[in-house]
Amino acid sequence: LGSSLRGSLDKLSGKSRVSEDDVEEIVKEIQRSLLQADVDVSLVMDLSSSIKERALEEEPPGGTTARDHVLSIVYEELVGLVGESTEIPLENQTILLAGLQGSGKTTTSAKMAWWFSKKGLRPAVIQTDTFRPGAYDQAKEMCSRAEVDFYGDPDNEDPVDIARKGLEETADADIHIVDTAGRHALEDDLIDEIEEIESVVDPDRNLLVLDAAIGQGAKDQAQQFDESIGIDGVVITKLDGTAKGGGALTAVNETDSSIAFLGSGETVQDVERFEPNGFISRLLGMGDLKQLTERVERAMSETEEEEDWDPEDMMKGSFTLNDMRHQMNAMNKMGPLEQVMDMIPGFGGGIMDELPDDAMDVTKDRMRSFEIIMDSMTDKELENPRSIGASQIRRIARGSGQDEERIRELLQQHKMMSQTLKQFQGMGQGGDMERMMK
Numbered sequence: 001l002g003s004s005l006r007g008s009l010d011k012l013s014g015k016s017r018v019s020e021d022d023v024e025e026i027v028k029e030i031q032r033s034l035l036q037a038d039v040d041v042s043l044v045m046d047l048s049s050s051i052k053e054r055a056l057e058e059e060p061p062g063g064t065t066a067r068d069h070v071l072s073i074v075y076e077e078l079v080g081l082v083g084e085s086t087e088i089p090l091e092n093q094t095i096l097l098a099g100l101q102g103s104g105k106t107t108t109s110a111k112m113a114w115w116f117s118k119k120g121l122r123p124a125v126i127q128t129d130t131f132r133p134g135a136y137d138q139a140k141e142m143c144s145r146a147e148v149d150f151y152g153d154p155d156n157e158d159p160v161d162i163a164r165k166g167l168e169e170t171a172d173a174d175i176h177i178v179d180t181a182g183r184h185a186l187e188d189d190l191i192d193e194i195e196e197i198e199s200v201v202d203p204d205r206n207l208l209v210l211d212a213a214i215g216q217g218a219k220d221q222a223q224q225f226d227e228s229i230g231i232d233g234v235v236i237t238k239l240d241g242t243a244k245g246g247g248a249l250t251a252v253n254e255t256d257s258s259i260a261f262l263g264s265g266e267t268v269q270d271v272e273r274f275e276p277n278g279f280i281s282r283l284l285g286m287g288d289l290k291q292l293t294e295r296v297e298r299a300m301s302e303t304e305e306e307e308d309w310d311p312e313d314m315m316k317g318s319f320t321l322n323d324m325r326h327q328m329n330a331m332n333k334m335g336p337l338e339q340v341m342d343m344i345p346g347f348g349g350g351i352m353d354e355l356p357d358d359a360m361d362v363t364k365d366r367m368r369s370f371e372i373i374m375d376s377m378t379d380k381e382l383e384n385p386r387s388i389g390a391s392q393i394r395r396i397a398r399g400s401g402q403d404e405e406r407i408r409e410l411l412q413q414h415k416m417m418s419q420t421l422k423q424f425q426g427m428g429q430g431g432d433m434e435r436m437m438k
C-alpha cells in the first residue's frame with residue numbers, strides 16, 4: 001500500500017499544479033491504508049476532506065513541487081490526527097494504568113518503570129490485581145528484571161488496601177506506577193474497583209492500555225474508563241505484531257487525550273515514547289514522510305542552518321554516526337548526488353560507472369532512509385554506534401518505520417566509511433577528506 005501511495009505521489013513529480021483527480025487518487029490511497037490499519041471511518045473521512053480542501057486551495061510555496069506540497073499537507077493533517085505525544089514530565093508522579101484483561105497493563109507497568117529508571121528516576125510498581133491468579137508473580141518477576149521497586153501482596157484480597165499500603169511502602173520512590181486488574185469485558189465491579197483505587201491513589205495521570213489489535217472496540221472502553229476515572233493518555237501495546245494500532249486513535253479522540261507510550265515486545269525494554277512520525281509512517285506503511293516534509297520546509301525558509309560541525313574534528317577522533325549524518329548533509333548541499341558520490345569513501349572507487357542508471361535512485365532512497373533511521377536513534381547511539389544491538393535495532397526499526405535490514409545496512413555503511421577514514425588518518429592525510437567536506 002505504501003508503494004501505491006508513493007506511486008500516486010510520484011505522478012505529481014513533474015507537475016507544478018495538482019488537479020482534483022490527482023488529489024482524489026492520493027486521498028483514496030491514504031483512506032485505504034488507514035482503514036486497513038483500523039482507523040475509525042469518521043476520522044478517516046474528516047482527514048480526507050481537510051486534505052482535499054487544502055491541497056486544492058493552498059498555493060504551493062515557491063520552489064516546491066506539487067508533489068512535495070501535497071505531501072506536506074498530508075503529513076500535517078496526519079500529525080493532527082494522531083496528535084503529539086502525551087506530556088510525561090520527568091518528575092515525581094503517580095500513574096494509574098487501566099484497561100481490560102490481557103491488554104498489557106502489567107507488562108506496561110514494568111516497561112514504564114524501566115523507562116523511568118533509565119531516565120535517572122526511581123520508580124516503583126504497585127500491583128493491585130487480586131483477580132487474576134499469577135498476577136502477583138508475573139508483576140514481581142518483570143519488575144525484578146527491570147530492576148525496579150515492587151509492591152504487591154498475594155495474601156491480601158483487597159486491591160484498594162493493597163494500593164494504600166503500596167504507596168506507603170514505596171514512599172521513597174519518585175514514580176509510582178499502579179497496575180490494576182482487568183476483566184474480559186467491562187463490568188460494573190471492575191469500574192467500581194478502579195474508581196475506588198483511583199480515589200485512594202489520587203494519580204497525576206491515568207493511562208488507558210490498549211492492544212494494537214483493538215479496532216473499534218476501543219470506543220466503548222475509552223468512554224467508560226474516561227467517565228469513571230478520566231483518561232489522560234493511551235498506551236498501545238503489541239505493536240510488534242501485524243496490527244498497526246489505528247483503533248487506539250478512536251480512544252484518543254474519544255477521551256480527548258493523546259498517546260503516551262508504545263509497547264513492542266514482551267521484555268521490559270520493548271517500550272518507547274510515542275512519536276508521531278514513526279507512528280504515521282507505520283500506519284501508511286511508508287517510511288519517509290517526515291524527511292520529505294522537512295525538504296519542503298527547507299525550501300520555504302531560505303535561511304541556511306548554522307553548521308557547528310567541523311570536519312577536522314572527525315579527523316581527530318572516532319567517526320560517529322553524527323559525523324556520517326553531517327557528511328551526508330554536506331553532500332546534499334554540494335549539489336547533484338551523482339557528481340559527489342565518487343569522492344565518498346564506501347560509495348566511490350568508480351563504482352558509480354558500473355551501476356545501471358536507476359541505481360542512483362536506490363542510493364538516494366537509501367540515504368533518505370538513513371536520515372530517517374538516524375532521527376530515531378538516541379544521542380548515545382549516534383555517538384557510539386557500537387552500543388546498537390539487536391534490541392536497539394528492533395526499537396529503531398519501529399520508531400522509524402524502516403526495515404531492520406535497512407538499519408543493519410546503515411551500520412554496515414558506517415563501518416565501511418569509518419574503516420576508510422582510519423586509513424586516511426593512518427596516513428596522516430586529512431586533505432582529501434577536508435576538500436570533500438567543504
Ligand code: GDP
Nearest residue numbers: 101102103104105106107237238263264265266
Ligand atoms: P494485563 O492483563 O493487561 O496485565 O496484560 P499483561 O501485561 O499480562 O499482558 C498480556 C499478554 O500480552 C502477556 O502474555 C504479555 O507477555 C503480552 N504482551 C504485553 N505487551 C506486549 C507487547 O508489546 N508485545 C507482545 N508481543 N506481547 C505483549
Ligand code: MG
Nearest residue numbers: 105106129135
Ligand atoms: Mg495484569
